[in-house]
Amino acid sequence: MTIYALSSGAGVSGVAIIRISGIGTKEIIQRLIKDELPPPRMAILKKISKISTSELIDEGLLLWFPGPESYTGEDMAELHVHGSIAVIRSILDQLSNLENCRVAEPGEFTKIAFQNGKINLLKAESISDLISAETEIQRQQALKIMSGRSSDKFNSLREMLLKILSNVEAKIDFPEEDLPDDIIKNIKIDSEKIRKEIEKILDDQKVGERIREGFKIAIIGPTNAGKSSLLNHLSKRDVAIVSEIAGTTRDVIEAHLNLDGYPVVISDTAGIRESKDEIEKKGIKLALKRAEDADLNIIVIEPESVNFTGFLNDLVSEKSIIVINKIDLGYKNINHQIEKFNPIFLSIKNETNLDELINRIKDKLKNKFVSSNETLITRERHRQSLEACVQNLKNFEEKNSKEDFDKAAEDLRLATRHLGMIVGKVDVEEILGSIFSDFCIGK
Numbered sequence: 001m002t003i004y005a006l007s008s009g010a011g012v013s014g015v016a017i018i019r020i021s022g023i024g025t026k027e028i029i030q031r032l033i034k035d036e037l038p039p040p041r042m043a044i045l046k047k048i049s050k051i052s053t054s055e056l057i058d059e060g061l062l063l064w065f066p067g068p069e070s071y072t073g074e075d076m077a078e079l080h081v082h083g084s085i086a087v088i089r090s091i092l093d094q095l096s097n098l099e100n101c102r103v104a105e106p107g108e109f110t111k112i113a114f115q116n117g118k119i120n121l122l123k124a125e126s127i128s129d130l131i132s133a134e135t136e137i138q139r140q141q142a143l144k145i146m147s148g149r150s151s152d153k154f155n156s157l158r159e160m161l162l163k164i165l166s167n168v169e170a171k172i173d174f175p176e177e178d179l180p181d182d183i184i185k186n187i188k189i190d191s192e193k194i195r196k197e198i199e200k201i202l203d204d205q206k207v208g209e210r211i212r213e214g215f216k217i218a219i220i221g222p223t224n225a226g227k228s229s230l231l232n233h234l235s236k237r238d239v240a241i242v243s244e245i246a247g248t249t250r251d252v253i254e255a256h257l258n259l260d261g262y263p264v265v266i267s268d269t270a271g272i273r274e275s276k277d278e279i280e281k282k283g284i285k286l287a288l289k290r291a292e293d294a295d296l297n298i299i300v301i302e303p304e305s306v307n308f309t310g311f312l313n314d315l316v317s318e319k320s321i322i323v324i325n326k327i328d329l330g331y332k333n334i335n336h337q338i339e340k341f342n343p344i345f346l347s348i349k350n351e352t353n354l355d356e357l358i359n360r361i362k363d364k365l366k367n368k369f370v371s372s373n374e375t376l377i378t379r380e381r382h383r384q385s386l387e388a389c390v391q392n393l394k395n396f397e398e399k400n401s402k403e404d405f406d407k408a409a410e411d412l413r414l415a416t417r418h419l420g421m422i423v424g425k426v427d428v429e430e431i432l433g434s435i436f437s438d439f440c441i442g443k
Contacts, residue, residue: 002028004095005104006088007442013083018091019442021109024100025075037064048079051094058087072109073116114424121424122151125379129212135263137369141211145378151423153375157194158419164190165412172405195393198386201375208376211369214256214265218294220287220315223271225300226325229348231255231268252286262365291315296364302326316341321360382422389418
């Protein structure tokens with residue numbers, strides 16, 4: 001099967017790139033250009049015509065990449081043509097009418113590259129992250145993963161586990177033979193060393209995931225305190241509906257922001273109050289859950305609603321900033337116990353002290369994107385695999401100390417498998433779909 005897709009962005013552009021990969025690529029290109037293929041990896045200007053009528057479609061650059069020396073490892077070609085909708089549609093129509101030629105699924109080119117051994121899973125994911133990067137720090141992290149340091153680290157740890165496993169299996173297969181004392185001793189030392197190294201990688205405060213997904217900020221508080229207005233101001237656009245009617249926001253509304261280079265996801269949540277409305281009660285439940293999961297909570301209240309009983313008392317913590325809004329209406333009679341929480345007094349309506357809030361948020365961000373670890377965890381699946389690996393290693397150490405070598409070996413195999421799943425060294429078909437479905441079509 002041969003696949004094709006528009007690899008550049010949709011819409012009108014100066015140049016559009018159409019990518020073709022698979023066993024029929026060579027024949028397809030020859031039929032489109034009515035000529036022999038150019039030398040590999042050399043851009044040549046060619047006339048591109050309709051296959052059946054030879055009517056000219058466009059004139060553009062052709063790049064030919066014979067397999068296995070291509071991105072996918074298969075025969076592959078790229079057509080760089082004028083980016084008009086008519087040109088793109090005409091070429092794609094020609095390809096769609098060919099036998100055994102179909103539109104690529106999201107991420108399918110990269111998936112084929114992985115299956116053909118051109119890249120590992122970590123690099124595939126970092127390619128997706130680079131395409132999706134919105135801030136400088138996200139771009140740098142994606143390139144760091146693409147460089148292969150994390151892959152090399154996980155592969156090295158996996159090789160060390162395989163070496164330990166071979167020694168354990170030797171003890172099982174030849175019980176009558178005495179293995180050298182230093183080998184028996186090293187099994188214990190090396191497994192503990194690997195476990196502690198993985199635990200150190202896991203102790204990263206989730207910096208890699210925070211960079212990739214964004215620092216999570218939840219705006220919470222009672223109804224009509226100005227939460228939606230604050231979201232709109234920070235987003236510099238009308239993301240949420242603002243109304244004097246209490247309970248307007250029912251669901252969680254998100255906005256992705258670039259705050260001085262830091263990726264931030266800000267959520268406006270339902271106003272928290274006693275309610276008999278079932279839909280509003282569900283919104284309040286979502287708000288409290290979002291506050292629990294957030295990296296930072298901005299608690300927005302107004303002078304009349306400063307009450308440290310109930311939800312407000314539960315939400316005030318090290319990861320919260322208290323904002324007293326609507327100071328333009330006066331706040332002389334405010335409850336003074338609020339002052340111990342170092343609140344920010346502002347008026348969103350008059351844009352008073354909003355800079356102070358933004359600076360306070362930046363201070364909270366500064367140390368949240370710094371890690372001393374060279375090996376970064378950027379996805380939850382990596383973390384789950386490493387945690388499972390650590391648990392299996394603990395089980396191995398316990399059974400190995402009791403000389404229950406058969407069961408200990410199985411724990412070691414599982415630990416090795418979980419490490420291999422990160423880079424794709426084992427059968428990981430069950431997770432490929434979820435990984436590559438996040439890609440755009442044409443990559």
